[in-house]
Amino acid sequence: MKPNYTRPLDLRSGRIDLNHGAGGRATAQLVAELFGRAFDNPWLAQGNDGAVLPAPAAGERLVMSTDGHVVSPLFFPGGDIGSLAVHGTVNDLAVMGARPLYLSASFILEEGFPLAELKRIVDSMAAASRAAGVAVVCGDTKVVEQGKGDGVFIATTGIGALPPGRTPGGACARPGDVVLVSGSMGDHGMAIMAVREAIAFESEIRSDSAALNGLVEALFGAVPGSDVHVLRDPTRGGLATTLNEITRQSGTGMMIEEAAIPVHPQVAAACELLGLDPFYLANEGKLVVICAPARADQALAALRAHPLGANAARIGQVIEDQHGFVQLRTALGGMRMLDWLSGEPLPRIC
C-alpha cells in the first residue's frame, strides 16, 4: 500500500521513508507538520530557500560556527541528539564571546526511523533553542536508505553577534593567566559510556548538556572583555585536549593542579572501573576560562553566582613553555603530562 501524504503525518506509528527526502509532497508535509510546528518562528515561516534576518547592531561582527551531531545512543540521561545539537552550536558561538542569534538544522534521516522518535528529538531541539533564546530559522531534510545511516544525524550551524571589545581566542593565553573551569569534568562522556556499556550506578550519571550563553554573558558582565583571554567548551577530547589546543595556539604551557579539578564522585568511580581518564571525557555544558590574574577572583565569583557555574574552580595557570606542554601536578604531589588524546577513541560522543 502506498503511503498517503494527504492525511496528517502519523506521528505515533509512522516511519520515515525515502519520499520524505525526495523534495515533493511528503517532504513538504514533514516540514509543515513536524519541523514548522515545533520550531515555529517568523523566519522559518517565510518558507523560502533561506531565512532573511536582521543584521547585527552597528559595530558588532558576525560569528559563524558549525557542528555535526552523530551521538549514539540518540537518547541518554540528561539529553538527546536534539538538545545536544542546539547546545553544541550555541556553546561554540558563546565561547567566541558572541551572543548566539540564529541556528540552522540539517537532518540526515535513515529510512524506517520512527516518526515518534523524530518528534521527540525535534521537540527537544525546539525546547532547547527556546531556552537558549536562539531561533532555528532554516533547515533541510535528507533521507538515506536503511543501513546507510544510523537513525538521525543533525548538523547545526549558528550565527552570533560579537560585541565590540570581546576578543577571546586560543592564541590569547599569556604566561601568568589563570585557568578556571565552570564545573565538574567528564559528565557527558561518562553518561554516554554508561548507557553504551549498560553500567548501572547507584545514581544515574547525567550529561551536563546545557547552553552556556547565559553563563558567558554573566562572565562578561563581571570582567572587562579584554581581560577574558580564552573561552572554550571542552567537548570531544575533554579538558586535556582543549588545554593542549590552547597551549599550541598561544605558544605557552600550563601547570594544572589535579586536586583542584572538579569531578563527580560517580564519574570518578566509573572512570576507575572502565580505565578511563575524566580529563579526556567530553563535556557539553562546561566552560574553560583563561583570564588575566588580576581578574581571576571576579571571574570565579561571576561563574559561581550562575546556576551552571556553581562548582566553578581555579585549576591552574598558564606558564612559559615553548614545547606547549600541559603539566598536571597529581593529587599525590607527582607530575604527569596531560598529553593529546591519541589512543582509544570514544566515538560518537556528540
Place this chain on the structure above:
Amino acid sequence: MKPNYTRPLDLRSGRIDLNHGAGGRATAQLVAELFGRAFDNPWLAQGNDGAVLPAPAAGERLVMSTDGHVVSPLFFPGGDIGSLAVHGTVNDLAVMGARPLYLSASFILEEGFPLAELKRIVDSMAAASRAAGVAVVCGDTKVVEQGKGDGVFIATTGIGALPPGRTPGGACARPGDVVLVSGSMGDHGMAIMAVREAIAFESEIRSDSAALNGLVEALFGAVPGSDVHVLRDPTRGGLATTLNEITRQSGTGMMIEEAAIPVHPQVAAACELLGLDPFYLANEGKLVVICAPARADQALAALRAHPLGANAARIGQVIEDQHGFVQLRTALGGMRMLDWLSGEPLPRIC
C-alpha cells in the same frame, strides 16, 4: 599496528578511522593537513570554535540557508558531492537575492573511507567555493562506524548579504507575471540516474551543477529588484515541484507551455527509456525567474547574455487560480496537470 598521527597524513592509501572524529591529535591533523590547506583563508586559519566575520554593509540584511548533501554516487559526470555541496548552498542564497559570502561545512565520514577520495572531494569543494567567490570559514568532522554511514555526507550552511530593494519570495508571484527558466531541465537528475543505472548514451549526460550567484547578479543588474518577484533553483522534485511550491505560497496558478521548456535531447531520450519526466528531475545550476511582464524581455536578455543562461526561455505565465494548479499545455495541444511529485522517489539526488 596503531596508526601514527605524528607522520603526515597518508593521502594516497590511508583511510578514515574513528580517531579522526575523536577530537584529539588525529582530528587536528586531518583538519590541518587536509581541510586547512584546501580551504585556506584567514577566517578558517583563526583556528577557534567559530569564525569571526565582518558584518554586512549598512542597510543590508543577512540571509542564512542550509543543505545536507547525501548524493549517491559521490562522483558523477559534471561534479561530485563536494562541488554540489558548495553550489547547493550558494544557489539557495542567490535565489533569495543575496550575495553569498561565507560557508560552513560539516562532514560526516564513514570509517574506512579512503583519504584519497576525501581529498578529491575537498579539493573540488575548495575549487567550487573559490570560483563562486565564497569562503569556507568554519567546519566540523565526525566519523561513524563502518555500515553506519555511506562514505561522506556534507552539510553546508551559507550566509549572504541581501542588498536593499531585493525582495524575491515564493509568495510574491502575481497573475500576469512571466515565468522564465535559465536553461535545460533535468540534467543533474538524469546524470545521477544514468550512473546509477549504468546506462551508456552516445554522449555522456553531465550534471548542470554550477554556482548561480553570478547569473543572479546579472539579472539584478538588468531588472529593478522590485520587479523580480520570485527566484528559485528547481532542485529536488524538479521544475514541477518548484512551480507548485510557488503557486501554493502565492495563491496563484500557472499556465506553462511544454514546448517552450528546454530539455537536452539526450535527457529527453533517457527519460523516455526510463519512464521518467524531466520536469520532475533535479537541476543544480538552473534558475526559475518570475518577473513583472514589462520586464520579461530585459530579464530574458540578461540571462541569455550570461554563459549559464545561454538557453534561457520564457515558458509560461502566472494566472489566477485559487486551487494553485500548475497546468501544462502539451506539445500536442492538450492539457495536463503538472502536479506535486508524490509517487516514485529519486532518492539521494543531492
